Amino acid sequence: MEKAKYIWMDGELTPWDEAKVHLLTHTLHYGNGAIEGTKAYKTEDGRCAIFKLNEHTQRLLNSSKMTLLNVPFTLEELNRAQVELLQKNELFEGAYIRPLVYLGYGVMGLYHKDAPVHVGIASWKWGAYLGEEGLKRGIRLKIASMSRTPNTSGMGKAKAVANYLNSQMAKYEAVEAGYDEALLLDDQGYVAEASGACFFMVRNGQLISPPNDNSLESITQATVIDLAKDLGLEVVRRRITREEIYIADEAFLTGTAAEVTPIREVDARIIGKGGRGEITQRLQEAYFDTVSGKNEKYIKHLTYIN
Ligand SMILES: Cc1ncc(COP(=O)(O)O)c(C=O)c1O
Known part of the structure; x- marks a missing residue:
């Protein structure tokens, strides 16, 4: 650091x-x-x-x-x-x-x-959370053996220090197994979120992200949904099961630190063509344009320090 x-x-x-x-x-x-x-x-x-x-x-x-x-x-x-x-x-x-x-x-x-x-x-100063290479080529994701702390026993919408024990255990397991990041399912088996980011996938041209029932209310997820709509993409919020991820055309993570990071592999299944998908790339570019003040529509979200 x-x-x-x-x-x-x-x-x-x-x-x-x-x-x-x-x-x-x-x-x-x-x-x-x-x-x-x-x-x-x-x-x-x-x-x-x-x-x-x-x-x-x-x-x-x-x-x-x-x-x-x-x-x-x-x-x-x-x-x-x-x-x-x-x-x-x-x-x-x-x-x-x-x-x-x-x-x-x-x-x-x-x-x-x-x-x-x-x-x-x-x-x-902190560079790309999942690596510059990850932003370009995509990362490998492992579904964690532990589920995300259920709403019946946690404060899931809080970005609470205590919630990160759950994330940390999942992340450690994934990295030790040779993956880059962990995806946690909820206690019903539906996708909750990654250890420090939200999940999106593309299937048949639709952009799909789970509702925030069992995840942080992510600020980047909301930004990416706005950008996707601006690009004319159809955005659906619905529950996702693990086997659906394996056959997705594209998948990526969003988060303030993760930005828009493509996923190229999940649990030994190659996602789409095994790299950064076309829609993912468009959204990634749109995101970086937005945070760097190139998108007039969202300049209102920038607080200049100099
Ligand atoms: C557990 C978790 N989920 C999702 C996110 C993404 O949230 P945001 O886009 O607001 O950074 C983060 C990162 O802060 C996180 O730690």
Whole structure:
């Protein structure tokens, strides 16, 4: 990881190496915290802008509300903090932004009502999450042996720290088995989401993505659906079973970090022609045009930092 100069901690720009917490930080022990993953891109006019900043900060506040964390900052304050952090870190070539709402030191035991709520925001340079090669040639996906935590026992719509144990177990299993990423099914056997991204497939010219019944409400998924409609594609939200994926014409993942990553293989089955499909490529190009300010219609989603 490439260090930046500062990390924003509860309103203060703290030097990177001094951004530390106590061992008895509540979230470290019991996992109640909320995160975001937001990205800034260099734009075509040479400036830099955060994509869908407001949507990401709103989701951070929503996740916190779901998991009973009272965030001591407003949406506007957190938006301003992220802009200022990128400016002070001079990250004008683009950056990944990681806000974290966490419970601090002072209270032990599960009942967290009196534990102090803190917010930290880090930002740094981070390249393609699933690799540059993955963006071009596609990745290999393994369906995880563990199902996604069901709605009856989790806060699935929250981008909650605790939810990432499920994702982490699936990811580790997939990578150790020689794959790039894991796809989790829900407890009924329908596609939920990947360990850190959403799933799309193309069959007979239709673009299909599961409803968010058992996944994060993904900001990139919504963007890609808008772009697909602009391209005149038919978009369907319905449940998908694993065997249908194996015979898809194309498949890809979407996420702030994953962007639009083609899938070339799932569980030893080659998907389509085994590379980046034609529709996937069009949507990938449309996505990169959008985040870099080349698509007039969506400039409204860019917050310029310089
Ligand atoms: C579990 C999970 N699902 C989906 C996504 C995609 O969400 P978004 O497009 O809002 O980044 C992410 C990434 O944040 C994720 O971690």
